[in-house]
Amino acid sequence: MKKILSFILGAVVALNLSISVANAAAKEVRIAFFLEWPTPNQEDKVKKLFDKALGVPVKWTNFSNGGAMTDAMLAGDIDISYSQGLVPFINAVKSKAPLKLVDVAMEYGMGGTTCVTSKASGITKANASELEGKKVAVPLGTMAEYVFDESMKVVGANKSKMTIIQMDPEEGAAAIVAGDVVMACLFGGNSIKAALTVGTRLLTVQEARDAGIKGIDITSVTDKFMKENPGMLKTFIEVTHEANARYAAGKSDLNVIAKDAEMSVGDMKETLGGFVFLNAADTKKSMESGGNLDGFLKGMGTPNGAVDTSFLPL
Amino acid sequence: MITGITTFLIIFAVVGAILYGRKLAKNEKLDAVFGNPERAKGGAHWIIVGTSFLLLTWLYYSWDLAKSFYPQSANELCQVAKVNDSLLSLKYLFPIVEREFKSTSIIKNENRNIEKLANEIKNSPNVKDQDKNKLLIFIEKTKKTIPLLTNEKLLENETKNKIRELTNRITWLTEDFQKIDYPPIKSIEEENKRIEALKIQGGWGSSGTAVENTIEIPTIPETKKGLKFDAAAKDLTLISEDFFKLRNHNSQYKVLIKEIKDDIKKYRSELGESEEVASALAKDVLKIARRIEYGSIFPPNTLDAMEQSIVEFDQVQKKEQGSLRLVDIFLFPSGTIISSGPNCSEQGSGRWLPKPSDTLKKFALILKPSVGFKNIPLIWYEMMDVSKIVGFIMPDWLADIIPGKYPVHSADGTVKPNFKSKVLNVVTGEFKLFKIPVPMGHIWDSFLRVFLGLTLGIIFGVPLGLFMGLNRFAKGFFDPLIELYRPVPPLAWAPLVITVFGIDNIGKVFLLFMVSFSIMIISARAGASGTQLSKIHASHSLGASKWQILRYVIFPNSLPEILTGVRVAVGMCWGTLVAAEFLAGTTGIGFVENVAKKYFQYEVIWITIFVMGMLGLLFDVVLRKIIEKTIPWHGKG
Numbered sequence: 049m050k051k052i053l054s055f056i057l058g059a060v061v062a063l064n065l066s067i068s069v070a071n072a073a074a075k076e077v078r079i080a081f082f083l084e085w086p087t088p089n090q091e092d093k094v095k096k097l098f099d100k101a102l103g104v105p106v107k108w109t110n111f112s113n114g115g116a117m118t119d120a121m122l123a124g125d126i127d128i129s130y131s132q133g134l135v136p137f138i139n140a141v142k143s144k145a146p147l148k149l150v151d152v153a154m155e156y157g158m159g160g161t162t163c164v165t166s167k168a169s170g171i172t173k174a175n176a177s178e179l180e181g182k183k184v185a186v187p188l189g190t191m192a193e194y195v196f197d198e199s200m201k202v203v204g205a206n207k208s209k210m211t212i213i214q215m216d217p218e219e220g221a222a223a224i225v226a227g228d229v230v231m232a233c234l235f236g237g238n239s240i241k242a243a244l245t246v247g248t249r250l251l252t253v254q255e256a257r258d259a260g261i262k263g264i265d266i267t268s269v270t271d272k273f274m275k276e277n278p279g280m281l282k283t284f285i286e287v288t289h290e291a292n293a294r295y296a297a298g299k300s301d302l303n304v305i306a307k308d309a310e311m312s313v314g315d316m317k318e319t320l321g322g323f324v325f326l327n328a329a330d331t332k333k334s335m336e337s338g339g340n341l342d343g344f345l346k347g348m349g350t351p352n353g354a355v356d357t358s359f360l361p362l
Numbered sequence: 363m364i365t366g367i368t369t370f371l372i373i374f375a376v377v378g379a380i381l382y383g384r385k386l387a388k389n390e391k392l393d394a395v396f397g398n399p400e401r402a403k404g405g406a407h408w409i410i411v412g413t414s415f416l417l418l419t420w421l422y423y424s425w426d427l428a429k430s431f432y433p434q435s436a437n438e439l440c441q442v443a444k445v446n447d448s449l450l451s452l453k454y455l456f457p458i459v460e461r462e463f464k465s466t467s468i469i470k471n472e473n474r475n476i477e478k479l480a481n482e483i484k485n486s487p488n489v490k491d492q493d494k495n496k497l498l499i500f501i502e503k504t505k506k507t508i509p510l511l512t513n514e515k516l517l518e519n520e521t522k523n524k525i526r527e528l529t530n531r532i533t534w535l536t537e538d539f540q541k542i543d544y545p546p547i548k549s550i551e552e553e554n555k556r557i558e559a560l561k562i563q564g565g566w567g568s569s570g571t572a573v574e575n576t577i578e579i580p581t582i583p584e585t586k587k588g589l590k591f592d593a594a595a596k597d598l599t600l601i602s603e604d605f606f607k608l609r610n611h612n613s614q615y616k617v618l619i620k621e622i623k624d625d626i627k628k629y630r631s632e633l634g635e636s637e638e639v640a641s642a643l644a645k646d647v648l649k650i651a652r653r654i655e656y657g658s659i660f661p662p663n664t665l666d667a668m669e670q671s672i673v674e675f676d677q678v679q680k681k682e683q684g685s686l687r688l689v690d691i692f693l694f695p696s697g698t699i700i701s702s703g704p705n706c707s708e709q710g711s712g713r714w715l716p717k718p719s720d721t722l723k724k725f726a727l728i729l730k731p732s733v734g735f736k737n738i739p740l741i742w743y744e745m746m747d748v749s750k751i752v753g754f755i756m757p758d759w760l761a762d763i764i765p766g767k768y769p770v771h772s773a774d775g776t777v778k779p780n781f782k783s784k785v786l787n788v789v790t791g792e793f794k795l796f797k798i799p800v801p802m803g804h805i806w807d808s809f810l811r812v813f814l815g816l817t818l819g820i821i822f823g824v825p826l827g828l829f830m831g832l833n834r835f836a837k838g839f840f841d842p843l844i845e846l847y848r849p850v851p852p853l854a855w856a857p858l859v860i861t862v863f864g865i866d867n868i869g870k871v872f873l874l875f876m877v878s879f880s881i882m883i884i885s886a887r888a889g890a891s892g893t894q895l896s897k898i899h900a901s902h903s904l905g906a907s908k909w910q911i912l913r914y915v916i917f918p919n920s921l922p923e924i925l926t927g928v929r930v931a932v933g934m935c936w937g938t939l940v941a942a943e944f945l946a947g948t949t950g951i952g953f954v955e956n957v958a959k960k961y962f963q964y965e966v967i968w969i970t971i972f973v974m975g976m977l978g979l980l981f982d983v984v985l986r987k988i989i990e991k992t993i994p995w996h997g998k999g
Contacts, residue, residue, distance in 0.1 A: 144713065211948045
């Protein structure tokens with residue numbers, strides 16, 4: 049009896065002590081990014097320019113969706129998430145995660161995130177209400193879900209009458225190819241390309257732009273890293289903006305970016321071409337009240353105080 | 363309130379059960395030796411203790427105890443967290459939470475980087491010697507900027523005064539903070555505003571009216587203590603901001619850094635297209651110089667007074683927390699409430715382990731058929747016409763083989779049904795009979811999948827297993843097939859099965875069938891081959907036919923093995939089902955959990971875990987009853 053009690057007490061004490069042992073000043077910076085999602089700063093990543101600019105080694109880890117990025121940040125394995133989708137970030141902040149939005153990575157039309165209907169089903173924008181009662185694959189809790197919601201409003205289909213299947217983009221692409229679903233909403237160049245072999249975009253890039261459906265990817269950071277290494281965070285954002293400026297000037301090494309994104313140069317150029325990289329001033333405008341990002345955040349009921357513009361290189 | 367009462371009830375139950383157990387042990391005259399199963403019989407009171415311990419652990423680590431006994435504590439701790447949050451940036455400068463001064467670690471790091479870069483320049487094959495020399499001069503100059511920042515004699519008076527002023531502000535705040543009348547009373551309007559805001563502000567805990575997450579911790583200070591910390595946090599934030607605006611750049615340093623910047627700029631502009639490497643290296647030097655420029659580096663002892671004042675404030679604020687600190691330590695195990703911007707949140711076990719009270723509230727909410735999860739109830743019923751069942755059972759080709767043709771529309775644009783089309787309506791279920799309620803919903807779907815997979819596995823697996831145990835051909839013929847697929851973890855098949863059979867129920871049921879099939883074969887085969895030969899001989903000599911031997915000797919003999927197999931298969935099926943529903947699902951418990959995870963709805967995740975545990979338990983209890991009924995002789999031989 050005594051042994052059992054002391055064991056239980058010991059376990060309680062051990063659990064309570066394991067709170068989170070403070071790690072010493074950042075010996076490395078851990079950054080999350082997406083594959084199949086080319087960005088100009090990947091050139092800096094490959095050429096180790098981030099390591100030089102930050103003065104410590106930078107470790108890059110790729111993720112398949114923004115929710116997983118949040119999980120890793122909360123578990124203390126990632127410091128900065130670059131180009132996390134806004135929707136996963138909002139979900140995280142709504143669920144009390146101590147994260148901050150510090151930069152807009154890019155805005156994009158439906159080039160990078162889109163819904164594809166299969167040709168076999170014969171469903172297009174004109175008869176989209178036929179989607180009702182059928183199966184559609186949507187990666188829930190990501191930007192693609194937002195695009196799905198908005199697209200359904202545009203084409204006038206009732207999404208509550210559809211059978212929504214939770215599938216990550218790669219699986220969604222496989223499901224539409226196999227004919228299991230009539231529509232798949234996806235992000236990522238290779239997945240969209242695979243889906244387009246058997247389907248067409250529900251809304252073309254132009255149509256989506258006209259309807260005001262716009263994706264925003266952001267840079268998010270853990271509160272802890274932000275407080276501890278504000279200088280590094282600022283440098284990271286600065287280098288990223290420099291890379292964007294270099295891309296805008298046509299001086300980026302596209303081969304390097306394509307290889308790092310694990311895409312062919314042609315596909316990569318197409319995807320990258322759909323991205324709009326804002327300069328620091330425009331980013332700030334977007335993040336402040338009345339801006340694009342701010343409107344998006346408010347529209348989705350995000351709690352206040354999740355945005356910090358003080359790290360932008362202005 | 364209810365949680366508090368429950369807690370006391372649990373504690374009484376534990377104490378009572380333990381006392382009862384000890385009394386029982388004293389009075390019991392049991393001559394059973396160690397190893398006798400009699401010693402493990404009974405003991406319902408220990409079940410109470412075990413369950414109570416689980417519940418207490420849950421209540422404790424989800425911080426529900428804190429919530430029920432000190433409902434204000436979250437709000438007050440939120441204000442404390444605000445203070446900590448505002449101090450954090452300053453604290454990181456000193457060896458308070460870190461091992462060394464931030465200045466020290468920056469200098470250490472940059473000296474290392476300077477050396478590394480110098481080596482890189484020296485060894486770079488693509489840079490001309492004269493460029494190398496120039497770059498090394500830049501590096502040397504950059505290195506010289508550090509002593510300019512760390513020399514106390516060079517520290518400018520203005521900077522010194524500013525540091526002194528900030529230190530004083532912290533010291534004053536420390537003094538004020540201890541006074542009873544801190545914070546000074548604000549204007550009545552502001553106070554009224556706060557009271558108004560308090561009325562709208564909800565309590566601690568998640569909402570019971572929406573599945574979505576809502577902010578759980580009230581942030582506006584509700585108590586006097588809270589107000590105190592809230593006000594101090596605001597002051598400290600201002601102090602911290604002022605400090606980080608401060609730059610320790612004396613005139614000598616400013617001259618040197620400007621020189622470095624200008625030189626490098628000039629140098630890079632003079633370089634030709636072919637000397638990209640040198641240009642990049644020069645840029646790297648500049649980056650180091652700029653990191654040092656923005657790195658808040660101060661001479662070794664300049665900030666001592668400030669560090670002291672921060673440490674003192676920290677001690678005072680800890681003392682001012684009073685009993686709250688004890689609540690924090692003992693009732694908020696493995697984590698606490700932290701502040702992030704204007705919001706506070708639970709970080710630690712309280713975040714991912716939802717409170718029992720909240721979980722029950724959410725469970726009650728999503729049990730409502732009108733709410734459900736993703737528009738589908740957890741478990742409910744719908745009215746279904748019996749005709750659908752008829753249509754499902756009758757094959758459609760029955761209508762096709764009836765002589766005649768399906769009706770063709772007539773000239774006046776109407777269609778007249780004939781006998782053939784009426785038959786078609788019957789076999790496809792297109793008619794109205796009476797309606798019966800059938801269950802539906804996430805739980806039912808999961809249950810049905812497991813049940814179907816298991817039943818199919820038993821129907822096909824048991825006969826084949828018996829056959830394999832009795833027949834040389836069957837054993838040899840089916841063995842390779844079974845033994846090849848059986849050891850593979852069922853989930854390894856999942857992607858393939860889902861590709862072949864689609865994401866509908868068929869794929870999932872087939873996967874579960876595969877799981878239970880192999881287990882049933884193995885157990886039936888073992889049962890059949892384990893039958894005592896003497897029993898078979900006895901029945902044979904009494905004139906039993908082959909069928910009779912199988913039915914009355916071999917089958918009952920293998921029943922214990924088969925039923926154990928079923929119990930194992932149920933467990934395996936549940937495990938596989940949830941993972942299969944993770945992969946591609948529209949309904950089912952696994953689907954609910956997977957989607958809840960995407961939205962970080964920890965309450966829902968835990969609800970699904972409990973539901974799965976309960977359903978698994980239900981299956982097992984039913985099976986145990988079946989085992990008791992069908993093989994009462996088992997274990998008594």
